[in-house]
Amino acid sequence: xxxxxxxxxxxxxxxxxxxxxxxxxxxxxxxxxxxxxxxxxxxxxxxxxxxxxxxxxxxxxxxxxxxxxxxxxxxxxxxxxxxxxxxxxxxxxxxxxxxxxxxxxxxxxxxxxxxxxxxxxxxxxxxxxxxxxxxxxxxxxxxxxxxxxxxxxxxxxxxxxxx
Amino acid sequence: xxxxxxxxxxxxxxxxxxxxxxxxxxxxxxxxxxxxxxxxxxxxxxxxxxxxxxxxxxxxxxxxxxxxxxxxxxxxxxxxxxxxxxxxxxxxxxxxxxxxxxxxxxxxxxxxxxxxxxxxxxxxxxxxxxxxxxxxxxxxxxxxxxxxxxxxxxxxxxxxxxxxxxxxxxxxxxxxx
Numbered sequence: 228x229x230x231x232x233x234x235x236x237x238x239x240x241x242x243x244x245x246x247x248x249x250x251x252x253x254x255x256x257x258x259x260x261x262x263x264x265x266x267x268x269x270x271x272x273x274x275x276x277x278x279x280x281x282x283x284x285x286x287x288x289x290x291x292x293x294x295x296x297x298x299x300x301x302x303x304x305x306x307x308x309x310x311x312x313x314x315x316x317x318x319x320x321x322x323x324x325x326x327x328x329x330x331x332x333x334x335x336x337x338x339x340x341x342x343x344x345x346x347x348x349x350x351x352x353x354x355x356x357x358x359x360x361x362x363x364x365x366x367x368x369x370x371x372x373x374x375x376x377x378x379x380x381x382x383x384x385x386x387x388x389x390x
Numbered sequence: 391x392x393x394x395x396x397x398x399x400x401x402x403x404x405x406x407x408x409x410x411x412x413x414x415x416x417x418x419x420x421x422x423x424x425x426x427x428x429x430x431x432x433x434x435x436x437x438x439x440x441x442x443x444x445x446x447x448x449x450x451x452x453x454x455x456x457x458x459x460x461x462x463x464x465x466x467x468x469x470x471x472x473x474x475x476x477x478x479x480x481x482x483x484x485x486x487x488x489x490x491x492x493x494x495x496x497x498x499x500x501x502x503x504x505x506x507x508x509x510x511x512x513x514x515x516x517x518x519x520x521x522x523x524x525x526x527x528x529x530x531x532x533x534x535x536x537x538x539x540x541x542x543x544x545x546x547x548x549x550x551x552x553x554x555x556x557x558x559x560x561x562x563x564x565x566x567x
Contacts, residue, residue, distance in 0.1 A: 307562050308542050342549040343541070345563055 249384040253297070253323070254376040255285030260296035262316060265303025267330035270362040279365040284372055293319040298375070299352075304332040305345045317352045323385060325355045325375060330362050337361060395419050397441055397492050405431055410497075420493040428496050429506045435483055435492065436511055443483035443492060446508070449518035451479045451498075451526045455552035476500035477528055481508070498528055507532040525550035 261271055275281050275289065290296040293316045305313055317326065328348055331337040334357045336346035348354060355378065358371040394402070398412045398419050408427035413420055423431050435443040454476060477498040484491050496505055507530040508515045519530040520539035527548035530536060538545065544562060547554050 307545075307560055308540075310563060340557070342554065342558065342560070346559075350563055 246384045250380040254379040257286040257298050258288050258290045258296045259286055259298045259300050260293045261289050261300045261302055262313060263302040264305060267302045267362040271302045274365040274368045286372060294321060296320060297324055299326045300329050301333045301348050302329040304339060305348050306343045307345060310345050310351055314351050326352055327356045327358060328354045329358050331359045334359050404434060422495045425496045425498060425505050429508060432508050432511055441485060442487045443485045445484040445486050446512040446514055447484045448482040449515055451477055451522045451528055453477055453526060453552045474499045474501055477503060477526060479505050479528060503528045504531055509533055527551060
């Protein structure tokens, strides 16, 4: 994309590639959808609450509708029974969208190698970031979030449908 | 060995042909009962004024695939007389007025894993029996709505059966390993 953006602040100005500006805006305004099913939810709450404060990284607004969110946080064990719900939730999100597998159950199934558990949510929906741990420490989650932001910044920004 | 409790004595007296074995271990009474007489035994336990087992605490099953069904610690063999006994369904009754418990076991053959439902006596048996159907594949005759309760329609097999493959993958998710 070769479109240039010019932003002026009083007498000063700087130029940038539009794609970079859009990436910058997107990575610091993550609206998340927490799909919380299990104990990892407590750790998610710890990251979101004041002490670790996800809001410092621009991911402070959990939306409780997938249609308003950018990043799907899948937090906790996904069973076969709830798998279609997760797929529907993912399908309802608007582009651009990213998926975070939070905790080892969502990454691989964890120690639940059994009849009821999905062996990693990437068997159902695409995953952009895996955060292992049982549950992951808040620092791990923040590290993962920063890595996701790098990815969002550096990927090709689709501005219009089909562009 | 201590003499049988009132419950076990009354059961043996009232149903001499149905009670296959009884034992008592540290105050826990157990009676093994023929499947076809389960409902009448349960009704007797519930309605007899000296017993009043009015609360069904638990209903579950055991799969004894590849071994004789036995009951520890005395190793009371449950199914040796009949060929093909594989499962047993276990009922725990509690008498709220008398503060007593009794355990009833029913041997179930592999060829026809069916037991009469006790939902007519305890409405609470409804979900227990659905769970046993879901996990063990034992049917309950007379149950008003025998569907899977924890798993979903389309699940293949009954996962708490001992011969359910450990690494089996279900068609909803797959792939087969």
